[in-house]
Amino acid sequence: MSKLTLSDLPEVFVSFETVKANRGKVIYYNKDLGVTLSASELMSRYNYITIDTALESDNFLDRKVFFAERYGGDGISTNGGGGRCGFDGVFQLKGLGPNQLVGDRPRDTYGNSHANGLLSLDVAIYEAIWAEVINIALPYGAVRTVAVIDLEYDFEEPDKKHARGLLVRLPAVRPAHFIRAVYFKEMKIGSLSEDAKRVKKAVKKLVDFLPKNNHEVEFQDLNVRITLGMVELVTRYAKQFAAARAKRIFHQSISASNITLEGGWMDLAGASVFSDKIWWEGFDVKQYLTEYEPAIGSVRDMCFYLCKYQVMKVEESNELAELAITVFNLEYNKSLSLYNAAQAGFPLEILGALSDDMCFLRYSDFIYKVLRDDRHTVAPITARGGWTGYEHWIAKLYKQLLRQKIYQTKESFCWFSKDQEFLRGLIYAYDALFDLVLRNFEGVGGTYSGLCKLVSINVTRLNRCGSVLFSLQSEIPKARKAAELEDGKFGVDKLFQEAIDSACLAYKHYAGVRTLFWKSGAEMIFYDASNDCFVTSVAGREVVMTGTFSEISAAVSLVRSAAPFYDDVIEVFYE
Numbered sequence: 001m002s003k004l005t006l007s008d009l010p011e012v013f014v015s016f017e018t019v020k021a022n023r024g025k026v027i028y029y030n031k032d033l034g035v036t037l038s039a040s041e042l043m044s045r046y047n048y049i050t051i052d053t054a055l056e057s058d059n060f061l062d063r064k065v066f067f068a069e070r071y072g073g074d075g076i077s078t079n080g081g082g083g084r085c086g087f088d089g090v091f092q093l094k095g096l097g098p099n100q101l102v103g104d105r106p107r108d109t110y111g112n113s114h115a116n117g118l119l120s121l122d123v124a125i126y127e128a129i130w131a132e133v134i135n136i137a138l139p140y141g142a143v144r145t146v147a148v149i150d151l152e153y154d155f156e157e158p159d160k161k162h163a164r165g166l167l168v169r170l171p172a173v174r175p176a177h178f179i180r181a182v183y184f185k186e187m188k189i190g191s192l193s194e195d196a197k198r199v200k201k202a203v204k205k206l207v208d209f210l211p212k213n214n215h216e217v218e219f220q221d222l223n224v225r226i227t228l229g230m231v232e233l234v235t236r237y238a239k240q241f242a243a244a245r246a247k248r249i250f251h252q253s254i255s256a257s258n259i260t261l262e263g264g265w266m267d268l269a270g271a272s273v274f275s276d277k278i279w280w281e282g283f284d285v286k287q288y289l290t291e292y293e294p295a296i297g298s299v300r301d302m303c304f305y306l307c308k309y310q311v312m313k314v315e316e317s318n319e320l321a322e323l324a325i326t327v328f329n330l331e332y333n334k335s336l337s338l339y340n341a342a343q344a345g346f347p348l349e350i351l352g353a354l355s356d357d358m359c360f361l362r363y364s365d366f367i368y369k370v371l372r373d374d375r376h377t378v379a380p381i382t383a384r385g386g387w388t389g390y391e392h393w394i395a396k397l398y399k400q401l402l403r404q405k406i407y408q409t410k411e412s413f414c415w416f417s418k419d420q421e422f423l424r425g426l427i428y429a430y431d432a433l434f435d436l437v438l439r440n441f442e443g444v445g446g447t448y449s450g451l452c453k454l455v456s457i458n459v460t461r462l463n464r465c466g467s468v469l470f471s472l473q474s475e476i477p478k479a480r481k482a483a484e485l486e487d488g489k490f491g492v493d494k495l496f497q498e499a500i501d502s503a504c505l506a507y508k509h510y511a512g513v514r515t516l517f518w519k520s521g522a523e524m525i526f527y528d529a530s531n532d533c534f535v536t537s538v539a540g541r542e543v544v545m546t547g548t549f550s551e552i553s554a555a556v557s558l559v560r561s562a563a564p565f566y567d568d569v570i571e572v573f574y575e
Contacts, residue, residue, distance in 0.1 A: 004208050006069075006171040007089055011201040013067035016099045018048035018086065020062035021151055023055075024166075027121075027483060027492050028128060028148040033170070035146055042147055045088070046168050050097025053117060055153065064088070068099040070198045071174060072181035073298060075255025078103025080184035080195055082257075084117040087171055091146055094167040095119025104185040118155050121165030122476045123269050124148045125492065128167065129472060129499045130271040136500065137247055137507035140240045140263030143172045148492075150480075163480070172266055175298035176257035178203050178305060200309045206302065209261050211236060223312060227320055234299055234324045236263030238331035241292035246339030247462075247507050248376075248392060250274040254291050256298035273469050275378045275390070285376065292332070299324045337364035340371065341433070344398045345459030348509040350440050359436045363429040370397070370416075370426070381464060384564035388467045389502070395463035399568055401430045402459055406452050406572065441529070446513040449575065450529030454515050456569035457527055461516070464565075466502030468495070497521055518562035525558055534559065549573040 024047045026039040037045070048064050066086025076083075080101040085094045098117030128145035135141035149166040156162075181195050207222060210229025219225050240263050244251070251258070252270030259265055272278050274288055300321050307317035334355060341363065342348040354360045371394070378390035400411040404427065413423050434455075441451045468475060475495055482491030501519045508516060513529040526535045534545045534552055545552050545559075553560045563570065 004173075004205075006087065006092075006173050009173060009177060009202060009205065009209070011198050011205075012070045012081070012177050013087070014070060014081075014100055015065050015067055016050070016086065018050050018064050018066055018096055019054050020059040020064070021047050021049050021054065022058050023152040024149050025152065026147050027150045027480070028125065028145070028496065030128075030132075030144060030146055033144060033146060039147075042168065043149070046091065046093050046147070046166065047149060047151075048086075048093070048096060049151070049166075050099065050117060053097035066093060066096065066099075068101045069177070070101065070181065070195060071176035071257050072179040072184075072195070072199070073176040073256025073301060074294060075253065075257055076103075076176070076181060078183045078185070080181045080186065081176075083115065084119065090171075091168050092171050094169065095124065095165060101184070103183065116155075118162075119165055119167060121148070121150055121163035121480070122473070124165040124167040125476050125480075125495075126472060127268045127271075129496055130268040131169075131266075132496065132500055133469065133503040133507070134249065134265055134268065134271065136503040137249055138240050138243050138265070140236050142264050142268060143170055143260060143266035145169045169266075172260040172262070172264070173209050174257050174260055174266075175295075175302055176255070178206050179256055179298065179301045180305070199305055203302070203305045203309050204311055206306065206311070211262055223316060226306065226312065227323070230299060230303070230320055230324050231327050233261065233263065234296070234328040235331050237292065237295045237299075238328045239335045240264070241295065242332050242335035243339050244291070245289070246336060246343055248274040249507075250278070250288050251291060254294045256294065256301065259295050259298065273390075273465050274376065275392070276376045277378065277470065292328075296325060296328055299328075337361075337368075340364065340367050342458070342509060343394070343462055344430075345402065345455035345457075345462070346433070346437050347441070347454065347458070347513065347515070349511050350437055350444070353440065354436060357436060359429070359432045363433040366422075366426045366429045369422075370394070378465075383567065385561045387565050389465050390467065390470060392463045392465075395459065398459045398463065401427065402455060402569075405431055405434050441513065444513060445530035447529065447532065450513065450532050452572050452575075453527060453532070454513065454529045456572045457515050457517055457566065460566050460569055461505045462507070465506040466498070468498045468502050469506075472499065518558060518565070520558060523558055525556075525562065 024043060026042060029039055029042070054060070066088055068082055068086060070081040080103065083098055083102040084096065085092055086096050086099065095118055098115060102115050102117070125148055128148050131142040131144045135144055146168040149168065151164040151166060153164055154161040155164050178199060180199050184195055186193055186195065207226045207229060210226070211232045212229065213232050219228070250272050251265055251268065252272065253267065258267040303317045303321040306312045307314050312320070338348065338351050338355060341351050341360065351360070375393050377393045379393070381391050382388050397416055400413065403409055404411045417423055438448060438451050479491040479495040501521065504516060504519045510516060514526050517525040517527045517534060522539045524537045526537065528535050536543045536545060536556065545556060553563055
């Protein structure tokens with residue numbers, strides 16, 4: 001059976017009419033998605049807005065029907081679904097104006113309830129950039145943006161004006177499509193409201209929208225299929241949220257409508273690098289540590305509606321919900337241990353084969369205790385080569401553990417803890433895990449020298465993040481201004497590229513015994529531990545560089561400019 005998409009769920013659609021906006025231009029087009037439309041073709045199909053938000057100069061004769069999506073769950077206030085989005089069977093358009101699913105409450109001018117139906121151009125760019133970042137950083141990625149359209153006029157809010165934009169993105173099926181919008185007021189005809197009818201029909205199809213793992217055998221029994229699908233879904237959520245926590249990525253508004261049935265995230269206006277720099281007065285760090293809870297709540301809600309509309313019996317639905325929670329907790333803790341160990345520089349793929357080993361479990365217990373006191377602070381870093389960004393506080397601990405292991409130095413950990421017994425246990429656990437990883441590393445062609453270099457690279461880059469991701473909100477208006485001055489989109493495209501480069505360096509894991517050393521646009525440098533060499537890659541063409549690090553640095557300017565980023569561990573490359 002072919003994979004189902006949003007188009008296969010017509011029960012959730014409500015049609016509404018739009019008119020062609022005469023102004024507008026594409027300021028970002030994601031060519032990596034393989035979309036065959038030209039920019040002008042995209043404008044002809046998606047430069048549409050609702051009649052009540054149109055300008056007098058817009059083309060009221062050129063009309064197009066879009067479909068709003070009914071969905072429920074927490075996080076949508078009194079709305080009945082996507083109040084400012086429309087789907088045309090191919091892509092979803094966000095910010096085109098309010099539709100019938102805007103809830104019965106006073107329409108604010110801030111768009112907090114999506115009542116005005118508008119989308120700030122800067123927010124559209126921000127969401128599009130973070131979708132690319134999360135697609136790099138997390139195992140199930142995010143719903144990606146196809147294009148961002150600048151409508152070339154402003155809309156007002158009480159505190160400021162905003163440039164109006166449209167965001168064209170890939171469609172997605174969400175848990176919320178199978179959950180009631182209980183606070184949405186609408187006319188009730190007969191025994192069920194339209195929203196209830198939507199859920200009653202949709203939930204009978206849920207089994208066909210749930211994800212499948214690659215090795216799953218097809219079963220005929222409906223309950224077995226639903227169970228396997230739910231287990232796969234919570235497994236994906238567990239891995240996604242564990243990776244986000246270990247890598248310090250914060251969505252800020254997870255709900256049943258901001259996650260997908262593929263395991264990914266969407267609606268990323270609040271996404272950020274998590275640190276104390278983003279805390280506001282009264283902020284509770286538990287909000288970040290337990291950000292996954294609404295995702296688990298959405299699974300419980302889907303189980304409830306499977307029972308309510310007689311797809312499953314009550315006891316079967318309850319058992320499924322309990323099983324899903326149990327599986328999530330087990331997989332989340334396992335994945336969090338893996339990703340935390342990877343933050344210390346160890347190759348993730350090798351760690352995956354060691355997750356049941358006592359050495360790994362002992363180290364994980366110690367790191368769990370270390371991170372219980374996580375300060376979530378970052379230190380500003382400016383490398384000699386010009387790179388600027390921040391380093392997470394725990395990087396110092398990881399680097400000291402590595403340095404003591406490699407060079408047999410006597411590092412001082414008193415800045416971290418005065419508990420000597422705990423420190424001895426931590427050091428012993430780290431050393432034992434390093435030796436275990438080395439044995440497995442050698443089994444796939446690596447060497448001791450290669451592992452030392454690979455871990456040194458990883459522990460540096462994975463615990464730093466470029467300043468662009470910290471200052472993105474302030475950088476976007478500057479990039480738009482640069483694009484206007486240069487009569488093109490160079491400024492915005494450049495900002496996207498900087499963010500993607502930063503995300504690859506800070507978040508991306510690589511298979512086997514290879515890791516990323518540096519990235520600048522299409523040019524990348526990898527370290528290959530199997531041959532103890534560096535490899536340059538430009539637009540897919542690879543060139544292996546042999547020789548000492550000094551010789552390679554002298555010959556390749558990008559290596560030379562990247563080397564200062566690794567000043568804290570640079571001596572390992574000269575051995």
